[in-house]
Amino acid sequence: MINWKDDRNLTLLVDFYELTMANGYLKNGLGNKIAYFDMFFRNVPDGGGFSIIAGLEQLIDYLNNLKFTEEDIKFLESKKIFSMEFLDYLKNFKFECDVWAIPEGTPVFPNEPLIIVRGPIIQAQFIETMVLLTINHQSLIATKANRIVRAAQGRPVLEFGSRRAQGYDGAILGARAAYIGGCAATANTIAEKMFGIPAVGTMAHSWVQMFDNELEAFRAWARTYPDNCLLLVDTYNVLKSGIPNAIKVFKEELLPRGYRPKGIRIDSGDIKYLSEKARQMLDEAGFSDCKIIASNSLDEYIIRDVLAQGAKIDSFGVGERLITAKSEPVFGGVYKLVAVEENGRIIPKIKISENPEKITNPGFKQVYRLYDKNTNKAIADLITFANEEIDESKPLKIFDPIFTWKSKILENYTARKLLVKIFDKGKCIYKSPSVHEIRNYCLKEIETLWEEVLRFENPHKYYVDLSLKLWKTKQKLLRKYSY
C-alpha cells in the first residue's frame, strides 16, 4: 500500500541557533509575540526561467509530528545553556502556527513567498531549518528533472540516480521530486513502495559477466523474462557483439514463443553514433519495434544535443546529474521575518542588505497568478498584501518594482491565488494529492507558460510585480532603515 510516513524523530534536525533564540525569546517575554516568516528563493538554478515547488507533503508530515521526546529534552538539558522554563515549554510543545503554501508542482518564480508561517515567534522561527531543507531539496530536483524531461521532447526519462544521491532521502525523496518534475519512472524500488512511482530496471554488466559469454547471458535473460526482454548491450562491444547477440537471442528465444523484444540499453560510448547504428541493425533484422534506451552521465544539454543530431533514442536513463542537480546542486531558498503583530495589527518588517537583490518584501502577503483569458497563458504574478483582492472585471495596472516606468494594463484576465492555507492554528487542514496528481498538475501548469520562459538558457524573465500598496510600504521601510 502506498503510504508515505517518516517515523524518524527529526525534531532536533534544527540549527542550534533556533534553540538558543527560542530560549532567548521566552526569557525576554517575547515567546508568544506573533511573527510572520516567508520562505522564498532569489534565483532559478541553472539560469532557468522558473522553478517547481516540491516537498510539501514531507513538510506537512514533519509539522504534524513535531514533538520533543524525553530523550530530546534530556539531551538539550545536558547542553547546560537552556532555562528550565524553556525545557518545560518544549516538554509540552504543541504546534500552533498557521501555514500557507503554494501547492507542489506549481511553477514558481524568484521572490515569491512559497511558504508563509504565522505564529508565536518561538515556534515560527524554530521550524526554519526543516522548512528550508525540505522545500529546497525537492524543489531543486523537481526543477532539474523538468529541464531534462523537456529536453527529451516527449521521450520517457527514467530516474537512475540512487547510487550517487546525497544520502538515503536524497535517493528516495529525490525520486519523488523527479517524478513530480515529469520523469516517467525510477530505478529506486522503495520509491514505488512508498509513493507508487513506477520502479523499473533490467540487468547490470555483472549479469553478462557472470556467464561464460554474452550470448549465454542474453539467452538466460530472455528465457527468464520473455515478455519483458531488455538487454544491456555494451559489456564488451556494442556493434560487434552486443547488438548481434541481442538480435540472435530475440530471434531464437523470443519469436518462436510469440514474444517481441522490449529493447536494448547502451550505457557507454557515443550514444548518438551507437544508437543510429543499432537502430539500423535492429530494423534490418525486423525489430523496428525494439526500443533503444541510453544512459551514462546524461543531462538536459547532452540530451538536447544528441537529439538535435538525430540520435535514435527512445528513452533516457538519467542518474547522477539529475539526482544531485549536478550543474547547480543548491536551491537557495531562505526564510525571513516579514512582519509581527502588535495589538492585533500587522507591522511589516524588512531586512536590509548591502546587496539590493537581498532585500525582502515586507508584510503578510498573497501571490496572484494572472492569466490571459484568450490564450490561458500566464502573463505575470502579482505579490500583494494578503487582504488585497483583485476585481477581474476591472483593468489591472501592473508595473516593474525596480524600473517602475515599465507598466502594463491588463484586461480580459483571470487572477488565481497561489497560496493555500495548509495549517490552521497548528492543525493540518490540507490533504496532499498523490504524486501522480501532482505530476499531472505540474505538467499542465507548465503548459500555461510561454515558450520564451521555458528556454534552458537566457529565458525571458517572467514578471513578478508588487501591488502598489506593497511597493509603497517597502519604499517607506527602505527609507526608514537606510544608512
Added chain:
Amino acid sequence: MINWKDDRNLTLLVDFYELTMANGYLKNGLGNKIAYFDMFFRNVPDGGGFSIIAGLEQLIDYLNNLKFTEEDIKFLESKKIFSMEFLDYLKNFKFECDVWAIPEGTPVFPNEPLIIVRGPIIQAQFIETMVLLTINHQSLIATKANRIVRAAQGRPVLEFGSRRAQGYDGAILGARAAYIGGCAATANTIAEKMFGIPAVGTMAHSWVQMFDNELEAFRAWARTYPDNCLLLVDTYNVLKSGIPNAIKVFKEELLPRGYRPKGIRIDSGDIKYLSEKARQMLDEAGFSDCKIIASNSLDEYIIRDVLAQGAKIDSFGVGERLITAKSEPVFGGVYKLVAVEENGRIIPKIKISENPEKITNPGFKQVYRLYDKNTNKAIADLITFANEEIDESKPLKIFDPIFTWKSKILENYTARKLLVKIFDKGKCIYKSPSVHEIRNYCLKEIETLWEEVLRFENPHKYYVDLSLKLWKTKQKLLRKYSY
C-alpha cells in the same frame, strides 16, 4: 546518549535491476555461485590529490539490518514478475557475505578497492545500491570538508549547511562526514544527539529584527547569554551599526558583570574588508580577545584567497558549498564484479570498456600502503592479490601499470594492509570507532601525505601500482576479451 541507529527499513532502497537479476540468478541455478565485487572510484572530486573514505558505520548498520518484511514481500509479489521460489528466498533471507573495507577516515586513491564483498552472487550484487549510496555520499562530503579545513589553516571550520542539504540524511550524515573531514562543529543539533558532534550556533537576523532596534536586540542577547555572547552584526550595517552596537553592549552588559565577549559574526558583504575594519574597531575598544567569525557562501577557494589577503577571521561557518560539495557534488564510486569462484578456485573477471580508464582490476585483492621508514611519509599504494604478502626486509620493486618502464626500488619501508575484514559469513566482526576517533585518525593519516599531494589544484599524482602478478593477470584477460 550517543548511539547511531537508523530504524528505517531501507531494504528496498535498491535499484530494481538488482531484484530482477537476483530472481534471474536463482532461476538459472546461479544464485549460490560465489562472486567478488569491488567498490572503487576513478577520479578525486575537484581535481584533488586524494579522497577520504567515510560512511562505513552506516553501511554496517544497513547490512546488519538487512531483511525483507512481509510488507516488502507483498509489495514485490504485486509486481508480478518474481517467482515464488525467489519470494520465499527473500522471506528467509540471511546475509552471508564476507566484507572487507578500508577504515573510515583513511585517505584513499582512484582505482583502489575501498570495499570488497564476497558471497553468493544473489546477495553480493543485491547490496550494490546501498554500498555505493552510503560510501559515495559520506566520502564526497568528508573529502570536500577536508579541503575547506585545510584552506582555513588551523582556524576552526563550522558546518552550517543543513538548510541547503539534499534531504535529511544529507544534513545529518553530511554533518558526520564533515566532522570526519576535520570540521570543528556543526549547526545541526541532531548530529550532536546522534554522534556527539558539537552543535553550535547563536542568533539569526530575525532575532535582531524582532526588537525595536539592533542595540536592544544585542542587549537582550547579552543578558540572556552573558558567558557565551556572540553577536551577528550585519543585519543593518556592519561598520556603522553592528560593530558600534556590539562594542557598546560588551562594555555595558558584559564587563560590569565580569564577562568577556565571545565574538561577532559577519554574514554578508566583503568579509576581507569588513573583518579588517571590525578587528581594528574591536581592538581599539579593548576587545582584542573577541573572535571574528565569517560565513556566507564560503568554500576552500574563497577562504584561501581572503586569508592570503590578510582577512582577520578566526573561524569560518561554511554552508551550502560544503554540505552539497557544490563544486563537484558527485562521488563517482562504482561496484564491479571482479571474480567468481569455481570449485573453490578464484577466477578473476574483467570489465572491458571503450574508455581504457574504465577497465577494472580483476581478482580478489588487497591494498598495501607503503611508508618510508625515515620520514613516515606514504610513498605509494600497491594493489596485490589478497594472498600476496610483502616481506618488508627485502627491497620491493614497484612500477607504473601504464608506463611500465617507470619503476622504483623501495628499501627501508613498511607496508600496511588497508583492507580490514568487517563481515565474516554475514556476521559483523568489526566495531566502528567513534566519530572523534575517526576524525583524529583522519587528520593523522593526512599528515603522512606529501604536501605535493595536498595541493587543491594540480596535485602530484600519488602512485597506485599493481603487483607484477596482478598486472600480468590483467594483461592476459585484456587480450582474451579484446575486440
